[in-house]
Amino acid sequence: MNIIQADNLKKSYGPVAAVNDVSLAVREGEIFGFLGPNGAGKTTITRMLTGVIPPDAGTAMVLGHDIRTAAVQAKQGFGVVPESANAYTDLTAWQNLMLMGELYGLARARAARRASELLTTLGLLERKDQKVQAYSKGMKQRLILAMGLLHEPRLLFLDEPTSGLDVQSTQMILAMLRDMNRDGTTIFLTTHNMEEANRLCHRVAIIRSGSLIAVDAPEKLKMAIESVHRIEVSFDREVAGDALAALPGVTGVERIGDKWQLTAEKQDAVIQFLVAFSQQNQAAIVTLNTLAPSLDDAFLRLTQEASP
Amino acid sequence: MNPAGLPEQVRRAWAIAKKDIRLYYAKKSVLIFGVLMPVFLFLAFFTGSRQLPLAFLIPGLVGVTLLFTATALSPAIFSWEGRHGTLERLASCPITIEAIVLGDMIASILFGIGITTITIFIGLALGLSLLHWITMIASILLASCCFSAIGMLLAVPPTNEPSTPMMLSLLIKFPLVFISGVFVPLEQLPSWGLALSACSPLTYFTDLVRYSFTGEHFFPVVVDIAILGVFTLVFTAGTMYLHKRTMPKRI
Numbered sequence: 001m002n003i004i005q006a007d008n009l010k011k012s013y014g015p016v017a018a019v020n021d022v023s024l025a026v027r028e029g030e031i032f033g034f035l036g037p038n039g040a041g042k043t044t045i046t047r048m049l050t051g052v053i054p055p056d057a058g059t060a061m062v063l064g065h066d067i068r069t070a071a072v073q074a075k076q077g078f079g080v081v082p083e084s085a086n087a088y089t090d091l092t093a094w095q096n097l098m099l100m101g102e103l104y105g106l107a108r109a110r111a112a113r114r115a116s117e118l119l120t121t122l123g124l125l126e127r128k129d130q131k132v133q134a135y136s137k138g139m140k141q142r143l144i145l146a147m148g149l150l151h152e153p154r155l156l157f158l159d160e161p162t163s164g165l166d167v168q169s170t171q172m173i174l175a176m177l178r179d180m181n182r183d184g185t186t187i188f189l190t191t192h193n194m195e196e197a198n199r200l201c202h203r204v205a206i207i208r209s210g211s212l213i214a215v216d217a218p219e220k221l222k223m224a225i226e227s228v229h230r231i232e233v234s235f236d237r238e239v240a241g242d243a244l245a246a247l248p249g250v251t252g253v254e255r256i257g258d259k260w261q262l263t264a265e266k267q268d269a270v271i272q273f274l275v276a277f278s279q280q281n282q283a284a285i286v287t288l289n290t291l292a293p294s295l296d297d298a299f300l301r302l303t304q305e306a307s308p
Numbered sequence: 309m310n311p312a313g314l315p316e317q318v319r320r321a322w323a324i325a326k327k328d329i330r331l332y333y334a335k336k337s338v339l340i341f342g343v344l345m346p347v348f349l350f351l352a353f354f355t356g357s358r359q360l361p362l363a364f365l366i367p368g369l370v371g372v373t374l375l376f377t378a379t380a381l382s383p384a385i386f387s388w389e390g391r392h393g394t395l396e397r398l399a400s401c402p403i404t405i406e407a408i409v410l411g412d413m414i415a416s417i418l419f420g421i422g423i424t425t426i427t428i429f430i431g432l433a434l435g436l437s438l439l440h441w442i443t444m445i446a447s448i449l450l451a452s453c454c455f456s457a458i459g460m461l462l463a464v465p466p467t468n469e470p471s472t473p474m475m476l477s478l479l480i481k482f483p484l485v486f487i488s489g490v491f492v493p494l495e496q497l498p499s500w501g502l503a504l505s506a507c508s509p510l511t512y513f514t515d516l517v518r519y520s521f522t523g524e525h526f527f528p529v530v531v532d533i534a535i536l537g538v539f540t541l542v543f544t545a546g547t548m549y550l551h552k553r554t555m556p557k558r559i
Binding site: 047050051052053054070071072073075076080082086087088089090091095099100102103104105147 | 309311312316317319320322323324326327331392393394397398399400401402403404556559
């Protein structure tokens, strides 16, 4: 069963088409990653799916409710952790959670029980009566997650939930998302972080310039671009990037720290050319590694192919 | 529980009102400003026009107090919340835009009534007596709804810069004070002035308060209440309709 079914969504801001005829389906119980470069339309689509802004055209059924005509019923069943949203900083964490409880129509006792559970899990219980303005970014983000989870939603929308967070907060949030998904919560995760999407998501969608260009499991997307190989090489002295780029079969060169990362279609041939290059330029090879395609590669390849 | 049903939405609007009171209205600076602003305005007129009796000026003070307090913060709340990212949080909750607006209105109504009650006690302390207290209560309830709806109407332009609606608010409130028979009796206004004052809901509220204190009035009491009621309905419906249109532009 599809918990989200969006068909032909469109949204324009003035002459700019932010979302162009996007259709997607999210199955119940999966973690669905939503990837795309900055300005691709990810947040706009998430806002349309969560009923925050109306689409110009198209329909979206969320939890079986039309988000345009039955927004309240749909919103009652899902939780949202928006990218740019915040908790009320002049209220305490507890007051923020009790406000959410009232806005979701929870009985006071149930809201208090859930708030205590969530604050304990997220390591905020001891500071529940402190105003949020004194919280660190990581603590605020954990509180915002708790606010989205208070009513035990079947579906959770998260927009960049770990952006800019320290390792501890990131790991805590990701672990919680995995546990929730194991317990049956469907997660719609918008992220820039390929590694996060690779480790968490059952399927990912890639959007570019307002259009959906791929929807599949991360491993399948990597397989789809397996013709691309990356070779990481470093020399005992400086070499010119242009010279490496001119080697036959090399399609891209990037400097990463003291290493060069080459993209090639036939890695065997390029390795031989690199060895010859090393001898000709009297630059000994210090390290030479071949790298498997990552979700980053798939993302970059797909978004570049789709660019106008 | 039907989350979209009226009783549930009203309950959620009350949650918004409590949040507004806690965050915006129950601050010392706001409370002091709410009391001092109309009192200073009153003193300016009292000292500048000694020929007008207190029985005329106190109802004006009550009118100005309710107008200024019921519209004190509501024009800027959406802008503040938009700027701090909390409006998107509210917009993603299962509460209609109408209920959010109603919650903001309830908070400003309660703030307006609370501060205005103080000015009524000031009037009583200065020797006036309350002849028609039921009319007074009814008119304060009605006018506070009307003025808070005006405050929310001023919040309609979708800006996240709070100074913009506050400036607009001042530009509208001060002219209203001067055309509404607050400090100049309606009887002394020229015909064009009277026509202007008929367009201001403050005129009818001040007339009702004057009637409640002194028994004197310019318009029939029923007319005052009816017109104030119509203003309230039109402004409330208008603000809810317009906010529904502009809310997505704030996010």
